[in-house]
Amino acid sequence: MKFIYTPASPFARKVLVAAHEAGIAGRLQLVEQAVSPVARNPEVAARNPLAKVPVLELDDGTPLYDSRVIVAYLAELPGAASIMPPGAQRWPALRLHALADGLLDAAVLLRYETALRPVALRWPEWIDGQMGKVRAALDSIEADAAALQGPATVERIAVACALGYLDFRFAGEDWRCGRPGAAAFYEAFSQRPSMKATAPA
Amino acid sequence: MKFIYTPASPFARKVLVAAHEAGIAGRLQLVEQAVSPVARNPEVAARNPLAKVPVLELDDGTPLYDSRVIVAYLAELPGAASIMPPGAQRWPALRLHALADGLLDAAVLLRYETALRPVALRWPEWIDGQMGKVRAALDSIEADAAALQGPATVERIAVACALGYLDFRFAGEDWRCGRPGAAAFYEAFSQRPSMKATAPA
Numbered sequence: 001m002k003f004i005y006t007p008a009s010p011f012a013r014k015v016l017v018a019a020h021e022a023g024i025a026g027r028l029q030l031v032e033q034a035v036s037p038v039a040r041n042p043e044v045a046a047r048n049p050l051a052k053v054p055v056l057e058l059d060d061g062t063p064l065y066d067s068r069v070i071v072a073y074l075a076e077l078p079g080a081a082s083i084m085p086p087g088a089q090r091w092p093a094l095r096l097h098a099l100a101d102g103l104l105d106a107a108v109l110l111r112y113e114t115a116l117r118p119v120a121l122r123w124p125e126w127i128d129g130q131m132g133k134v135r136a137a138l139d140s141i142e143a144d145a146a147a148l149q150g151p152a153t154v155e156r157i158a159v160a161c162a163l164g165y166l167d168f169r170f171a172g173e174d175w176r177c178g179r180p181g182a183a184a185f186y187e188a189f190s191q192r193p194s195m196k197a198t199a200p201a
Numbered sequence: 202m203k204f205i206y207t208p209a210s211p212f213a214r215k216v217l218v219a220a221h222e223a224g225i226a227g228r229l230q231l232v233e234q235a236v237s238p239v240a241r242n243p244e245v246a247a248r249n250p251l252a253k254v255p256v257l258e259l260d261d262g263t264p265l266y267d268s269r270v271i272v273a274y275l276a277e278l279p280g281a282a283s284i285m286p287p288g289a290q291r292w293p294a295l296r297l298h299a300l301a302d303g304l305l306d307a308a309v310l311l312r313y314e315t316a317l318r319p320v321a322l323r324w325p326e327w328i329d330g331q332m333g334k335v336r337a338a339l340d341s342i343e344a345d346a347a348a349l350q351g352p353a354t355v356e357r358i359a360v361a362c363a364l365g366y367l368d369f370r371f372a373g374e375d376w377r378c379g380r381p382g383a384a385a386f387y388e389a390f391s392q393r394p395s396m397k398a399t400a401p402a
Contacts, residue, residue: 038330049337050303064292066299073292091265098267102251123322129239136250
């Protein structure tokens with residue numbers, strides 16, 4: 001299977017960490033591609049019309065996306081170690097995964113607004129609104145920090161990749177301040193080989 | 202269960218259509234809320250830190266989001282008619298659902314850029330990039346129009362709601378032109394009671 005990704009993408013990293021935790025990362029042939037919302041990459045667009053990464057290309061050429069679909073697919077491969085939360089914990093875990101993805105959606109939009117869009121066209125209210133989503137998501141993660149304790153299942157992987165992305169792209173935003181539970185989780189989780197193997201440069 | 206939504210949200214409509222098709226829409230107490238990416242709605246934010254709709258509030262007060270998580274939850278309720286694609290069709294169906302969601306992500310960002318953001322701060326390259334995603338997604342849906350034939354499962358519901366959103370917000374974009382398969386699908390699907398009951402005003 002080919003995994004089309006960019007190392008800076010937190011959604012791609014989430015998939016890669018999940019693959020490592022499931023013990024199947026070695027089955028992925030990594031294909032690095034650069035993507036931008038204002039310049040379609042034809043190699044990516046040929047597999048995903050949205051021109052986004054990550055994309056998983058199966059051996060028969062079938063592409064799969066988005067990151068949640070790929071993670072669900074990898075989790076069901078023969079020989080994959082369990083990375084999905086068990087029955088009763090499924091719904092809060094899926095919600096936490098969605099929260100981490102939503103935090104990242106806001107953070108990525110912030111990145112586009114503050115690093116890609118011409119300076120004269122930036123909108124302070126938009127920046128405040130998206131940053132408000134990021135901070136409220138962090139507060140919610142902190143308020144339910146008990147949910148971060150347990151095996152390295154997808155929702156915890158998603159949270160860890162979201163926190164790692166903030167360190168990577170928003171180093172000036174001290175997300176640890178006032179959030180000791182989330183900080184302690186990330187401190188420990190980021191030591192896992194899966195996280196070390198996938199850290200953006 | 203309370204369903205917190207706004208009628209103009211295509212993601213909320215997708216959930217409502219799915220609930221109608223599963224025969225459980227009557228179990229949802231509809232709670233209408235207005236949302237904006239630049240003004241947090243406290244009623245919504247109290248349930249979803251991302252301050253987005255839709256949110257499903259279970260009878261014990263537990264909130265669930267985002268739309269994919271809610272649809273998956275509703276699909277497993279006792280008495281719900283099947284709205285999930287069967288085994289072998291699962292992966293292409295999940296991909297199609299993700300494609301429809303990604304089309305909508307781009308369309309909603311376009312809406313924010315062209316209707317909400319101050320005129321002087323709009324960025325033509327961003328508009329072109331997001332519109333490119335919408336059009337390429339439509340072309341992909343057309344190229345695999347055979348996948349639109351079959352029961353009203355979530356991926357077809359998602360596509361129908363995406364096409365309906367384009368009619369609602371982008372009437373000037375003639376998405377039917379050159380896409381007879383998608384147009385015929387929508388013409389028929391939009392006659393379903395589930396779609397008629399949920400059409401935005």
